[in-house]
Amino acid sequence: MSGHAGENARQRGETHVLYVHFGGLTADAGGEYYEALLALLTDITPVVQALPPDAALADVRGALRYFRRDAVELARLVRLRALALYGVDCTVGVAAGPLLARMAAQAGEPGQVREVRPAETAAFLDSRPVAALHGVGPATARALCGYGLDSVGRLAAAPLATLQRILGAAAGRRLHERARGIDPTPVTPTAPPRSASAEHLFERDELDAGRRRGALLTLADDLGFRLRAEGQVARALTLTVRYADRTATTRTRALPEPTAHTPALAAVAYALHDALALQRARVRGVTLRAEELTAAELAAHQLSFDVREEKARRAEAAADRARRRFGVSAVRPAGSNPPRAA
Structure with a gap:
């Protein structure tokens, strides 16, 4: 490889953003490998933005000269x-900004490096469906297609005033710019929650659904105890159900408010489980993951005047004291299943 490749790319102001999708990470295995994969990226550049559970953005401008490689070579x-x-096969999009890098990674078969150079932006975007544009959800895509704006090229050719009438002033201007590949969003270094x-x-x-719900109560109780002991609360909960045929289903739901309260965690776990409608499913195991943890003292809580809830929290605190003194299995909620090590 040419020793001047990275310097030449930097001087031309060409591609320097990588969107990396770590293929094959599951919700439960991702926690084990995801941080290690992020560390692999930070060995190349400190400007790494975590996009959990299985992706990241990296700005490699500062690394081009150091490694004497261009962005595509760094992606490889x-x-x-x-x-x-780690045995993880990555798909990497390379472009001048996060929007195009993400779209490049999602544009073809996994396990490849795909680059969109500035001069190729219009041709790359022109025939892409409007739903492929990052930030266009199903509802927005339906609204745009209703006006015949079903491709990014047609969206780019539409007058700004037309888009603003359809989507509103701010959203219309934002999509008008994105359809032309304009994305001023910087890569912001962040750690994964x-x-x-x-x-x-x-x-x-x-x-048996009842036994599965009993296992979920046990897991919610274990997570709640651990979070309360560490002074943390969760903002979301992820349920992974693994089946006898080795397949799995994963669902995530935001909690009504940040919490480590066992009944609140269990209620969301039940809702996630029931929404899967697993009447005839042969379930091998279930995993609960408390996501987006934050310090309890920094989280906002809605005031409650429910006497029953206050009593439940006092009972929970008493149970926590008993566990700390006599062991974690000293107190268990009624209806829970004893845990079995994975």
């Missing part, structure tokens, strides 16, 4: 290291 280096060290997980494996493939 990332793929090689991730595959060699902390998470904690608990898993239950059934002794045999479980068909």
Whole structure:
């Protein structure tokens, strides 16, 4: 590789943003490998933005001269290291900004490095469906398609005033710029939000919904106790259900408010489970992951005048004291299942 490649790319002001998708990470395995994969990126550049659970953005402008590689060569280096060290096959989009880098990564088969150079932006975007433009959700896509704006090229050609009438002033201007590949959003270095997980494996493939709910109560109780002991609360909860055929389903739901209260965690776990409609499913195991952890003292809570809730929290605090003194299995909520190590 040419020693001047990175310097030449930097001087031309060309591609320097990588969107890296770590293929094959699951919700439960991702916590084990995700931070290590982010560390692999930070070995190349300190400007890494975590996009959990399985992606990241990296601005490699400062690394081009140091490594004497252009952005595409650095992307290939990332793929090689991730595959060699962790067995993870990455898909990497390379462009001048996060929007195009993300779209480049999502534009074809996984396990490749795809670059969109500034001169290729219009041709790349022209025939892409409007739903492929980052920030266009299903409702917005339907609204735009209703006016015949079903491709990014047509969206780019539409007058700004037309888009603002359809979508509103701010959203119309934002999409008008994105359809032309204009994305001033910087890559902001961030660490992944902390998470904690608990898993239950059934002794045999479980068909009974009541037993599955009992396992979820146990997991919610374990997570709640751990979070309360560490002075943390969760903002979201993820349920992973693994089946007898080795497939899995993962669902995430935001909590009504940040909490470590066992009944609140259990209620969301039940809702996630029931929404899957697993009447005939043979379930091998379930995993709960408390997401987006933050310090309890920094979280805002809605005031409650419910006497029953206050009593429940006092009972929970008493149970926590008993566990700290006599062991975590000293107190269990009624209806829970004893946990089994994974």
